[in-house]
Amino acid sequence: MTEAIRVGVVGAGFFGTMIAGACAAHDAFAVTAVADALPDAAQRLAEPLGARVHADAAALAADDDVDLVVVATPNHLHAEPAIAGLRAGKHVFVEKPLGIDASSISAILAAARDASGRLVVGHVMRAFPGVRRMVAQARGGELGTVLEAAGARRRLVHVPADPGDWWKLDRRRSGGELLHEIHELDLVVWALGEPIDVTGVSGAPLAHGEHVVDSVTETVLRTPSGALGRHSVSTSAHRAEWWFRISGTTASVEADFRQGTVTRFVDGAATEVTGVFDDEASNDSLREAARAAQAYNTGGPGPLWMRTAVTCELDEIAAAVRGTSTTLTELPASAALTALRSNASAAEDRR
Ligand SMILES: NC(=O)c1ccc[n+]([C@@H]2O[C@H](COP(=O)([O-])OP(=O)(O)OC[C@H]3O[C@@H](n4cnc5c(N)ncnc54)[C@H](O)[C@@H]3O)[C@@H](O)[C@H]2O)c1
Numbered sequence: 001m002t003e004a005i006r007v008g009v010v011g012a013g014f015f016g017t018m019i020a021g022a023c024a025a026h027d028a029f030a031v032t033a034v035a036d037a038l039p040d041a042a043q044r045l046a047e048p049l050g051a052r053v054h055a056d057a058a059a060l061a062a063d064d065d066v067d068l069v070v071v072a073t074p075n076h077l078h079a080e081p082a083i084a085g086l087r088a089g090k091h092v093f094v095e096k097p098l099g100i101d102a103s104s105i106s107a108i109l110a111a112a113r114d115a116s117g118r119l120v121v122g123h124v125m126r127a128f129p130g131v132r133r134m135v136a137q138a139r140g141g142e143l144g145t146v147l148e149a150a151g152a153r154r155r156l157v158h159v160p161a162d163p164g165d166w167w168k169l170d171r172r173r174s175g176g177e178l179l180h181e182i183h184e185l186d187l188v189v190w191a192l193g194e195p196i197d198v199t200g201v202s203g204a205p206l207a208h209g210e211h212v213v214d215s216v217t218e219t220v221l222r223t224p225s226g227a228l229g230r231h232s233v234s235t236s237a238h239r240a241e242w243w244f245r246i247s248g249t250t251a252s253v254e255a256d257f258r259q260g261t262v263t264r265f266v267d268g269a270a271t272e273v274t275g276v277f278d279d280e281a282s283n284d285s286l287r288e289a290a291r292a293a294q295a296y297n298t299g300g301p302g303p304l305w306m307r308t309a310v311t312c313e314l315d316e317i318a319a320a321v322r323g324t325s326t327t328l329t330e331l332p333a334s335a336a337l338t339a340l341r342s343n344a345s346a347a348e349d350r351r
Pocket residue numbers: 010011012013014015016035036037038041057071072073074075077095096097122124180297
């Protein structure tokens with residue numbers, strides 16, 4: 001039997017807890033260590049898993065019982081634990097976005113270049129089975145010549161009435177809505193490859209208490225082949241949309257995440273409908289989530305579709321660590337760098 005990959009989790013908050021729970025339930029992983037800036041949070045997560053607590057990411061990276069460091073700290077604090085893990089010879093999984101500024105992103109990439117371990121980025125939607133099939137069809141020529149990839153994540157995100165000093169509403173720590181909600185932009189860039197041109201436009205900012213968030217951001221990009229990418233993100237849209245599409249000269253494929261479906265279109269007609277996930281219960285869970293109000297960190301174990309998504313991601317992380325998959329390792333920085341270029345372009349446009 002293959003030995004379990006021993007996991008050290010840095011950041012025992014909402015998503016670190018979600019990943020640790022999914023690792024504990026997955027045959028390929030065992031959680032052996034936890035570190036958090038709040039010792040109580042680390043202890044709460046570590047104890048039921050029988051994991052040890054470390055004072056910080058450096059101590060966790062030095063632990064001989066850790067093969068894979070999972071970085072689930074706030075977005076602006078990914079570089080230090082990721083670089084510590086890579087320099088200590090560990091595999092490193094960094095939650096999305098890889099970073100929120102160019103210098104920390106290039107520091108992580110430089111550490112990864114010199115490292116024996118793999119750098120895996122938490123672009124979880126690449127691991128959805130329906131999405132993987134869409135990109136495989138595009139790469140396999142089943143859509144003809146690829147002309148366009150597009151994606152949207154637009155919904156009303158409810159924030160607590162008194163969010164206090166919450167990093168997710170502070171763009172200096174979150175990177176802003178486009179970086180924080182980067183999933184579909186990553187799919188566009190993953191499907192098309194590195195863009196040469198990136199243009200961003202942002203709508204009027206909205207106030208949430210003392211915090212200001214981007215209401216809408218639109219990004220358009222172009223690749224060397226001339227294929228176009230389009231992306232739209234909003235956390236203040238009453239008409240919700242959540243989809244990803246790849247279009248070629250012979251067919252288009254579209255994932256509608258609110259419906260749990262992936263549809264192939266030829267000449268305007270739907271010719272095949274399959275699922276986003278391979279089990280109908282998880283697709284039903286997506287449909288149910290689409291009917292509910294959206295909020296950050298509602299706590300608890302999360303809906304079925306999210307647990308299935310993280311399990312699919314863990315399958316890909318295990319395969320990446322064992323050298324049999326590149327789904328989560330290719331173009332690690334492209335989405336974050338594209339988002340930074342879009343934001344810079346939008347800021348220039350506002351001036
Ligand atoms: N893939 C997804 O769909 C998804 C969903 C939610 C969050 N995330 C990502 O996961 C990461 C964590 O988000 P979250 O929602 O769990 O946030 P969170 O605020 O709930 O948790 C962050 C944790 O990190 C700890 N922390 C802060 N600084 C630290 C440091 N220097 N060293 C160690 N621990 C430190 C905090 O005490 C907290 O427990 C973010 O990058 C976020 O973008 C991804």
